[in-house]
Structures are given as C-alpha cells and as structure tokens.
Amino acid sequence: MSTFANAGAGAIIREVAAVIVENRGYLSEIDGKIGDGDHGNNMAKGFGRAAERITDADTLDAAMMTLSDVLMSEIGGSMGPLYGMFFADMADVIEGKEQIDVRTFGAMLAAGRDGVVAIGSAKVGDKTLLDTLFPAVDAFCAAGDDFPAALRAMTAAAEAGRDSTLDMVAKIGRASRLGERSRGVLDAGATSCCMILTAMAEQTAKRLA
Amino acid sequence: MQRFVNDPDAIVEETVRGFVKVHSDLVRLDPANDRVVVSRDAPVQGKVGVVTGGGSGHEPAFIGYTGRNMVDAVAVGELFSSPTAKSFLDAIKAANGGAGVCVLYGNYAGDNMNVKMAMRMAKKEGIEVLTVVANDDVCSAPAAEREKRRGVAGEILMWKIGGAKAALGASAAEVQAAAQKAIDATRSIGVGLAPCTLPANGKPNFQIEPGKMEFGIGHHGEPGVNITELKSANEVADDMLKIVLDDHDLATGDEVCVLISGLGATPVNELYVLYDRIESQLAAQGITTYRGFAGNYFTSLEMMGATLTVMKLDDELKALLDHDVATPAMGVNG
Numbered sequence: 001m002s003t004f005a006n007a008g009a010g011a012i013i014r015e016v017a018a019v020i021v022e023n024r025g026y027l028s029e030i031d032g033k034i035g036d037g038d039h040g041n042n043m044a045k046g047f048g049r050a051a052e053r054i055t056d057a058d059t060l061d062a063a064m065m066t067l068s069d070v071l072m073s074e075i076g077g078s079m080g081p082l083y084g085m086f087f088a089d090m091a092d093v094i095e096g097k098e099q100i101d102v103r104t105f106g107a108m109l110a111a112g113r114d115g116v117v118a119i120g121s122a123k124v125g126d127k128t129l130l131d132t133l134f135p136a137v138d139a140f141c142a143a144g145d146d147f148p149a150a151l152r153a154m155t156a157a158a159e160a161g162r163d164s165t166l167d168m169v170a171k172i173g174r175a176s177r178l179g180e181r182s183r184g185v186l187d188a189g190a191t192s193c194c195m196i197l198t199a200m201a202e203q204t205a206k207r208l209a
Numbered sequence: 210m211q212r213f214v215n216d217p218d219a220i221v222e223e224t225v226r227g228f229v230k231v232h233s234d235l236v237r238l239d240p241a242n243d244r245v246v247v248s249r250d251a252p253v254q255g256k257v258g259v260v261t262g263g264g265s266g267h268e269p270a271f272i273g274y275t276g277r278n279m280v281d282a283v284a285v286g287e288l289f290s291s292p293t294a295k296s297f298l299d300a301i302k303a304a305n306g307g308a309g310v311c312v313l314y315g316n317y318a319g320d321n322m323n324v325k326m327a328m329r330m331a332k333k334e335g336i337e338v339l340t341v342v343a344n345d346d347v348c349s350a351p352a353a354e355r356e357k358r359r360g361v362a363g364e365i366l367m368w369k370i371g372g373a374k375a376a377l378g379a380s381a382a383e384v385q386a387a388a389q390k391a392i393d394a395t396r397s398i399g400v401g402l403a404p405c406t407l408p409a410n411g412k413p414n415f416q417i418e419p420g421k422m423e424f425g426i427g428h429h430g431e432p433g434v435n436i437t438e439l440k441s442a443n444e445v446a447d448d449m450l451k452i453v454l455d456d457h458d459l460a461t462g463d464e465v466c467v468l469i470s471g472l473g474a475t476p477v478n479e480l481y482v483l484y485d486r487i488e489s490q491l492a493a494q495g496i497t498t499y500r501g502f503a504g505n506y507f508t509s510l511e512m513m514g515a516t517l518t519v520m521k522l523d524d525e526l527k528a529l530l531d532h533d534v535a536t537p538a539m540g541v542n543g
Binding site: 028032035036037038041042045072073074075076077078079080081082119120121172173174176177178181 | 218264286287288289290291292293294295296317318319321322323325326349350357407409410414427429430431432
C-alpha cells in the first residue's frame with residue numbers, strides 16, 4: 001500500500017501556496033463579480049506569508065499549522081477562520097504520524113471538512129467552498145485503498161464541485177444579496193478550494209512510494 | 210485611480226497609525242496588537258467593556274467611536290474584511306475591567322465567525338463575553354428573515370446606547386439588553402450614486418451608470434433592491450423614508466433619532482439637504498425628531514451616496530442617547 005513520509009511533506013503546502021499566489025488576480029476578479037473582490041488579495045497575502053515560514057524539513061502537519069496560524073491571526077475576513085479551521089483540524093489528525101497512508105489522508109480530509117462546517121453556517125448548495133469540499137472528500141473516501149486513484153477522484157470531484165457553483169444562487173455571505181443575479185458566476189471560495197485540493201493531490205501523488 | 214495610496218497592502222497600518230497620532234487625547238494603540246485601537250480610559254475597573262470591530266474603509270467607523278463613554282476597544286480588519294479572531298480577542302482583553310465585555314458588531318459572515326472564535330478563546334481566559342449583532346439594513350433581507358439582515362450605520366446608535374449604559378455602571382447583561390433594544394428599534398437604508406474601488410484592485414467592483422442610482426445598496430456595494438433614474442434630493446429622501454417607515458411600526462406621537470451618513474464621496478452639504486427634508490416629512494406625520502446627526506459617520510471608501518438610519522426612542526433610550534460622549538467621530542454634550 002502506498003504511503004508518503006510526513007517529514008518534509010510540508011513542502012506540499014508551499015506548493016499549494018504558490019498556486020494561490022499565482023491566481024491572486026483571477027480569484028479577486030471572480031470574487032468581484034458577485035462579492036467585494038478581495039478574495040485573491042487576502043488569500044495570496046495569507047498563503048504567501050505562510051509559505052515564507054515553512055521550511056524544507058517541516059512535516060505536513062507543522063506546515064498546515066503554520067498556514068492556519070497566519071490565516072487565523074493575521075488575515076481574518078471569512079476565509080481566515082474557514083481555511084484556518086480546515087488546516088488546523090487536518091493537522092490534528094496527522095500529528096505524530098511518520099507515514100501517511102490513504103486512510104489517514106481520508107480521515108485528515110474529513111476532519112478538515114468538519115472543521116469548516118463547525119465554524120461556518122453554510123450548507124452544500126449555498127454556493128460556497130463546501131460545494132467543492134464535500135464532493136471532493138466524499139470521492140476520495142469512496143475510492144478505496146488505491147491512494148493515487150483516490151487523489152485523482154478527489155481532483156475530478158473538486159473540479160466538478162467548483163463548476164457546479166456556476167449555476168447556483170448564493171444563499172450566504174455577501175453574494176446572497178444578489179439573489180438570482182449571483183447565478184452564472186463561479187463562487188470564489190469554491191474556486192480557491194478547488195485550487196487547494198488539486199494542488200495538494202498533485203503534490204501528494206508525486207511523493208507516494 | 211485618483212487616490213492617495215502608497216502600497217495598497219499597507220494602507221490599513223498607515224490609516225491606523227495616522228489615526229492614533231491625530232486622536233492621541235482619546236485613543237491609543239494596543240501595545241500587544243497594532244490592529245486594536247483602545248480608548249485612553251480603558252480598561253475601567255468594574256465597568257463592562259464595550260468592544261466592536263469590522264473591516265477598514267468605513268472610516269470614521271469603526272475606530273472613530275473609541276473613546277469616553279462609547280466603545281472601549283476596536284478590532285481593525287483589512288479593507289472591507291473582518292478583523293481576525295485574535296484581534297477581536299485582544300480588543301476584548303484590552304476592554305476587560307473585570308465586569309465582562311459586550312461585543313456589539315454587525316451581521317457579516319466573517320465577523321460572526323471571528324467573534325465566535327474570539328469568544329471561545331476569551332472564555333478560556335476567564336472573561337465573560339456577551340454579544341449583540343446589528344441587523345438594521347432593511348433592504349438586505351425581508352422582514353421575515355431579519356436575522357439575515359446586515360448591520361450598517363445603525364451600529365453607531367447601538368454603540369452609543371450600549372456605551373452609555375456601560376458607563377452608567379450597568380451589568381454586562383444590562384448593557385447587552387440595552388444595545389439589543391437599540392438595534393431592534395433601528396432601521397437603515399442606503400442609496401448609492403457611484404461605486405467604490407479597493408486600491409489593491411484598482412477598478413470598481415460594480416457600476417452605477419451616470420444618471421442612475423441604486424436603491425438599498427449595502428456598505429460594500431452589495432446590490433440594492435432596484436436601480437432607478439437619479440431623482441431630486443427630496444424625492445430620494447422621501448423614498449428612503451418610506452422604506453424605513455414601512456418596515457418600522459412608528460405612530461403619530463413617536464420620537465426618533467435620525468442619522469444620515471455619507472458613503473464617502475458625497476458632499477457633506479447634500480447630507481444636510483436630505484436631513485432637512487426627512488425631518489420635516491417625519492414632522493408632517495406627527496413623528497418628532499428628538500436628536501439628529503448628519504455627516505460622514507460610516508462610509509464606504511469613495512462611494513457616492515448616503516444612508517438613512519431611524520431609531521425609535523423611549524425614555525431609557527433618550528436618556529442614554531443624551532449621555533455625554535467624547536470620541537473622534539462623535540461628541541454629545543448633554
């Protein structure tokens with residue numbers, strides 16, 4: 001059964017951060033269509049700062065905690081606590097593990113998802129990051145013990161989840177005030193969540209032995 | 210972009226730094242957190258602490274209401290973005306005089322989450338925290354879903370009432386009850402004439418065509434109920450008042466507090482023009498304006514437009530409204 005070493009896997013989070021920083025303008029642009037257009041700015045600020053503080057030797061959980069701390073104590077907004085809880089609760093599951101296998105990874109993702117649900121008040125279908133996160137985590141956990149296949153299933157479900165927000169009407173957050181006018185635009189949180197999960201899957205797959 | 214900007218990412222730090230320099234007689238920066246502005250008087254031992262917080266770009270809100278007999282400590286967020294849970298926690302700690310702290314804030318997803326987390330952390334440190342969530346913006350959700358409505362300029366009156374109650378020595382539960390009563394008695398509506406731009410984005414996130422106006426607009430440019438031709442000041446004032454009154458059970462003989470705030474780029478004299486009409490229209494319906502405010506009290510960067518806030522008063526609210534305050538943004542002297 002394939003696994004990867006926790007030590008040094010903090011670099012996965014640095015790669016995730018690089019994708020977010022690269023997409024700063026795009027995320028702000030789609031947020032601007034139905035929100036206030038600061039999603040990319042705040043995300044890039046938080047992920048960028050965290051990346052500078054993650055070292056090559058960091059475990060995955062240490063890197064996730066670094067990112068979570070920056071998001072919760074320096075970024076704020078809605079995404080600070082949502083992604084802050086996501087990464088903190090994932091880190092709890094893998095703390096102390098030397099090797100991470102497919103089941104541990106699945107438990108980690110599920111804990112992160114539960115953390116987001118606990119702090120927020122959105123439901124699936126409200127046009128939020130949950131519309132990416134729920135199907136992606138479900139797909140990973142349903143894929144069985146083939147780690148690479150589970151990562152591929154997660155990526156495909158994350159992309160489909162992100163795209164599903166295009167035709168949704170926002171029910172929560174700033175965009176909800178638009179009602180029907182929020183239809184036809186991707187949700188910025190669902191989009192950044194897809195970037196995070198996709199980058200995590202890609203970087204994890206490279207490490208599997 | 211015709212704006213005074215250095216690095217867009219540094220704008221909040223620079224704003225707060227300048228603010229505490231100008232108003233050093235009333236406020237100071239929290240030595241533990243440069244995103245927390247604290248009243249010179251705080252913490253007062255035995256007094257309930259009053260805390261608020263929110264995104265930047267609404268100046269003089271939120272920091273401008275820090276001072277004597279109003280808000281003790283304010284958590285400062287990025288432009289239009291909630292402060293961190295840590296900043297809310299540090300504000301709670303800075304305001305804590307041992308009698309509990311009331312966090313009086315507006316109903317936004319980010320603020321709800323960050324305050325919730327800060328409360329959890331404060332509880333671990335043994336500080337009792339109560340909250341009131343402002344939801345005075347009539348057009349942000351129907352009356353049946355009032356819990357979904359956002360907080361806008363009515364928050365200022367909530368802080369005024371809650372701050373006065375705390376200054377008079379009330380318990381945390383009494384301060385919470387007074388602030389809740391104030392916001393329950395308050396309704397607001399905004400009208401936008403031109404959009405605003407976050408400096409980091411460099412272009413407006415929404416458009417209002419010249420000659421049009423957006424009715425029911427939110428404090429961050431959230432779309433309103435409709436877009437119409439720009440009307441005369443009196444017609445706009447009448448339309449705003451009608452929406453507020455239709456949502457509010459005001460009757461002949463009632464007394465109210467009226468607050469008109471500019472959204473940033475509207476000339477202040479036009480706020481008086483609106484005020485003039487609104488007070489006389491209220492009088493025509495037998496409603497007395499006990500106290501009024503007009504000025505840039507709660508802005509949205511350089512958005513053009515105004516908000517109208519009406520609070521229905523009783524004897525307790527009148528007395529609390531009259532209580533002296535000295536803050537950078539609001540002074541009441543008897």
